[in-house]
Amino acid sequence: MNIKNILVPTDFSNCSEAATSFAIDFAIAQNARLYLMHSMKSSYSMTSERLLEKMMEDDRFKEVKAQPVAEIGDPGSAILRESKEVEADLLIMGNKGSSGGRNFLGSTTTEVITKSEIPVLTIxxxxxxxxxxxxxxxxxxxxxxxxxxxxxxxxxxxxRAHIHVVHISTDDNFEEKIKYRGFKEAANEYADYEKLTFERVVNPSFYDGFLELMEKRNPDLITATRYKKTFFQKLLQKNHTRMLGYEADTPFLSLNGEKYL
Incomplete structure (x- = not known):
């Protein structure tokens, strides 16, 4: 992941402002350009443009190459379109955290994660x-x-982050063990990284297995590749309050798995 351009959509809510604040510090650390975007649903709004300009007055924007962007159209479609326009390498969006309950991500963020061709980091x-x-x-x-x-x-x-590769298995059968060992061996041959570890969590319930994992590790970031049926979609299938609370309060990076096929 070579991150040169970051797109950060905002609707001026506390949630998106938190993501913007995170994105500024992240862009500084990555020496990346930041595009701060607001989408207007139907027509041009001077108020929206002024709000963007006001956000850009934050002193921290002086430490990063940043540019405001105003788009007209449905937010999800506009974000996906603009990410291509500015050749973004990463999208950073806010989520509501555990206080958001079942809808902690929001419909626009969920749509973008599902359709984006580039990584999406939810904060x-x-x-x-x-x-x-x-x-x-x-x-x-x-x-x-x-x-x-x-x-x-x-x-x-x-x-120099530690990366822990995990598979949650609901069936402790021979085939699952072989897949895990094969993936681990291939990964170690493919990548020479001293802070790379592996684990297979066995639990009849995917959700309980996830909880077990989070309670044990309390990671700084969760990453998963997105295919037709993904880890991310599994998280949204059931209203498991404790599980959503853990995931919702941890930054989540979704990678488009189709890119790597």
Whole structure:
């Protein structure tokens, strides 16, 4: 992941302002250009443009190359369109955290994650950037996961993060064990990184297995590749309050798995 351009959509809510604050510090650390975007649903709004300009007056924007962007159209479509226009390498969006309950991500963020061709990093409302020391990389042993992991390692090596590759297995059968061992062996051959570890969590319930993992590690970032049926979608399938609380209060990076096939 070579991050040169970051797109940060905002609707001027506390949630998106927290994501913007996080993005500024992240862009400074990555020496990346920041595009601060607001989408107006139907027509041009001078108020929206002024609000963008007011946000850009924050002294911290002086420390990063930043540019305001105003778009007209449905927010989800406009964000996806603008990400291509500015050649963004990363989208940073806010989520509501555990206080948002079942709808902690919001419909626009969910749409963008589902359709984006580039990585999407969602930031909880109470989160602040202090680096990523411990990262979970969730895998279902999909074909593109190995390439996605290699790209992640190239990125996290910049700040020497520990990356923990995890598979949650609901069935402790021979085939699952072979897949896990094969993926681990291939990953170690594919990537030379001293802070790379592996774990297979076995639990009849995917959700309970996830809770077990989060309680044990409390990571700084959760990462998963997105395919037709993904870790991310599994998180949204059931209203599991405790599980959503853990995930919603941890930054989540979604990678487009199709890119790596």
């Amino acid at each position: 909880p409302e109470e989160s602040s950037y202090s680096g990523f020391d411990d990262i979970l990389f969730m895998t279902d042993f999909k074909e593109g996961d190995l390439s996605a992991l290699k790209e992640m390692l190239d990125w996290v090596e910049l700040f």
